Every structure is written in C-alpha cells, then in structure tokens.
Amino acid sequence: MITFNPNGGDLGRANMGAITPFEFIFVVPHIASILQELHESGQSNLPFKYGFEFTLGYKNLLHYALGSVKLPPNVSFYEVDGTRLFEIRGASGGIVTTMICYLVTHS
DSSP, X not given: OEEEETTTTEEEESSOOOOOHHXXXXXXXXXXXXXXXXXXXXXXXXXXXXXXXXXGGGXXXXXXXXXXXXXXXXXXXXXXXXXXXXXXXXXXXXXXXXXXXEEEEOO
C-alpha cells in the first residue's frame, strides 16, 4: 500500500522493508510515475519525495541500478555532490546499518 501526505509532499509505503536491487529496478518507474502525476496535479507546493531502504550487501548493485532506471521529466534521484545512495548509521554514529536513496520531484 502507498500512502500520500499532501501537506508535506511525502509518499510512503506500508508493510515494505528493505528491497533488493532487482525489485528496485521494477518498483522505481512505478513510484516515479506516481510522483510525476502528483507533481503535475499541483497538490502540494513542496517537492514530493519517496525513500528506498536497502541492506549493505547490495551497495555495488545499487550504484548500477541507480544509473540504469529511466525516470519521468520532473522526477530524479536526490543527489549531493554526486552521491545518490546514503548510509544510515546506528544511534552511536558508528556502524552503518542500512542505505537509503530518495526519488524527488522538481520543476
């Protein structure tokens, strides 16, 4: 199930944990098309966003997957200094527990 918060622009998912790169390649175009339609509908002044969480073992495959997925014109992966895949560290700030990437809308 996909949930939508029009006030904050967040698109979320229920009952879905970390996904594999194989699932990612098939799910991303679908989520991106939903984001594109929400963006075009003008339901929020804020960008729409959607996060994907992964386990560490997929890091190399995900770099390939991030570059191979085709996205609609107003949707892209969030990027900082060329980085699209971000580490999530434990509460102590030490060990990386998972990785995350985000789809975002833009004009």
